[in-house]
Amino acid sequence: MENALLVGLSRQMVLGHELDTIANNIANIDTTGFKADKNVFGQYLQSHASDENFNGRDRQVDFVDDRTGYIDMAPGAIDRTGSPLDVAIDGKAYFVVQTARGQRYTRNGAFQINGAGQLVTSNGDAVLGQSGPITFQSTDHNINISLSGIITVQEGNSTIDAQRGTLQLASFANPQVLQKDGASTFMAPASVTPNPASTNTNVVQGEIEKSNVNGVAEMARLIEITRSYTDVANILSQEGDLRRNALSQLSQTPTTS
DSSP states (O other): OHHHHHHHHHHHHHHHHHHHHHHHHHHTTTSTTOOOEEEEEEEEEETTOOTTOSSSSOOOEEEEEEEEEEEOOOOOOEEEOOOTTBEEEESSOEEEEEETTEEEEESOOBOEEOTTSBEEOTTSOEEEETTEEOBOOTTEEEEEEOTTOEEEEEETTOOSEEEEEEBOEEEOSOGGGOEEOSSSEEEOOTTOOOEEOOTTOEEEETEEEOOOOOHHHHHHHHHHHHHHHHHHHHHHHHHHHHHHHHHHHHHSOOOOO
16 A cells, blocks of 8 residues: 555656646747657566565566656757748757856847847847957948858948858767757757857748647647546545545454453
8 A cells, every 4th residue: 555655646746747847838838949758657666575575586666767858859840931030940050159157058039139239149148150250330231141051241332242150060970969058049968068069050041940749749748648647546535535444444443242
């Protein structure tokens, strides 16, 4: 009976964690460049269970183990916006941005120009080019971003293209080493050095990468988890009733006829 309560509690703890993960995914379904979180659960066998230990080996008790989690790095759907400052990556790479906490990486290409003329993310972080932050002049217009990330403009009344920089793209041999540092930005561990993007990686102007959260699948899983949580709660309640009844019976004074 004790084992049943402990196993049920371990299951509820895992379901609660997964519920939080799915709720966060659903909350960010419209966040540009967001990558869904996933959970991995396993079976933990207690090595010293005492149930049925009268003969032979002890019987092992199965607990639910909240083993680990990972980020689903699959690309999200591409949304055509037509804005000259919106950029999507076609390939396995990330934009490099400068934050107050250091360099970060993102697939969120919804850029804008701040009051100082710098190209920044929607959070105000500077977008880095190959030579540092990318800065525009007040008279710049007709912004064009090539497939290789070269940014050109027409300045004032001139019809000659002027270059403002080249978007810096980074890639990682194992993207799973990245850690989330915001809704759509990632940080790399100190021991991991980013690589330049491969030559077949392109950037596409006028498009953005949406969240890769599958809303229908997440909602279905949310309903499934809620039902499982309720089922476990009912089982634990029944086990509690059995325990109380057993103690009540054991505490009764035997009567003599």
